[in-house]
Amino acid sequence: MxxxxxxxxxxxxxxxxxxxxxxxxxxxxxxxxxxxxxxxxxxxxxxxxxxxxxxxxxxxxGRTHTFALLVPDITNPYFAGAIKGAERAAAAAGKTLVLGDTQESPSVERELVQRLGPAVDGLVIAAARGTDEDLAAAAGRHRLALVNRTLPGVAGVPSVVADYDAGTRQIVDHLVSLGHESLVFLAGPHESWSGARRWAGLLAAAESSGVAARRLGPYQPTLQGGPAAADAALAARATAIVCHNDMLAIGVLRRLAGRGVRVPDDVSVVGFDDMFGADFCQPALTTLAERTEDAGACAIDLLLRPGSAATVVVPTQLKVRDSTGPCR
Incomplete structure (x- = not known):
């Protein structure tokens, strides 16, 4: 034909x-x-x-009317919200959105920036794994916006971040109300800016409440990271476990069930993100919800305003479900 x-x-x-x-x-x-x-x-x-x-x-x-969004793991449901919000905002502005998976790797992230940067009008990097130096170099060559990462000391790089200070305070207050006097934080990748912020917030809230807090890890922020993380938490005799993200938390729940540890009767588990499916697992996961769609849309809006260097803080809310209960 x-x-x-x-x-x-x-x-x-x-x-x-x-x-x-x-x-x-x-x-x-x-x-x-x-x-x-x-x-x-x-x-x-x-x-x-x-x-x-x-x-x-x-x-x-000299313009392509195209933006690129880079995420660490395209299979993680958490990033579906950011992708959806960014796509909506890009379409409303008459732009095309290109998606890249950095595979939790700083080097892959750097390669994608180098390859896609010249072909698009701007880049959004969600949960960037690269160093401050890598991101500063990218910002020097391309219009750049960050989600859940800031770049102190580098002018002209806008960012959208979750309010982890208030969110971690909610987590600790919830656990204290249930009688927990200690918690362990199962950390994700050491390159994760949001992971560092989550731990800093938990530690500050725990200290102000007289709660002992301990950081374990890093662990792979996936279901596969759950077994090793759960075993370490049990070895630490934790009564409350706070996980880097929901994927890791669900992996922990599976491991605990396999070992005959009852949640929340024996131990409470909390996640971060409130990803799609967090309320489907058994038991339904208590987790800190972030407005990921709003964050993705806001990042595109920041790209559309040249010269903007704003840091937008998106509210968080603890979703209390069945994985947390009174301290045994």
Missing amino acids: TLPKRVTITDVAEAAGVAASTVSRALSTPGRVNATTRDHILEVAERLGYVPNPSARAMSS
Whole structure:
């Protein structure tokens, strides 16, 4: 089957009886063409089914109308919210969103920035694993916004962060109300900025409440990281376990069930993120919810405002479910 011929600017110009350059101006900078001519050209273009060539538009304008969003693990449901919010905001602005998976690797993240940076108008990196130096270098070459990461001392890099100070306070208050006097935090990757913030918040809240807090790890922030993390928490004789994220927490719940440890009768478990499915597991997981869709959309909005260096703090809320209970 022969594919239909693509309608070009030349075809529109011939049908409208004007020069191709006039058609180009009417479509890209309509203010430079008088209203009558512009309306005529637009009517002809629509009748012929003309669709602008994005590559040609990028060559003439120097802009691709495309943003890239990089996430550490595309299979982690937590990032689905950020992706959905970013896609919604990009579409509303007439932009295309490209998605990249950094595989929890600083080197893969750096390679994707180098490869995608020149091809897009801006980059959003969620839960960046790269060093401050890597991100500063990227910001020097590309328009950049961060989700759940800040870049102190580097001007012009906006960020969207969750309110972990208030959120970790909610977790500790909840555990104290149940009679827990100690907790362990099962940490994720040492490159995780949000993981460091979560631990700092838990430690500060625990100290102010007279609760003993201990950090174990790092562990892989996946279901597969659960067995080793759960065994370490049991060895520490913890009555309350707070996990780096929900994926790790669900892996911990599975391991505890396999070892005959009752949750929450013997030990309480708390996660972070409130990812899709956190309320489906057995028992349903108590976790700190973040507004990930809002964060993804906000990051795109920050890219659309050149020169913005704002740090937007997104509220968090503890979702109390069945995995936490009175201290044994």
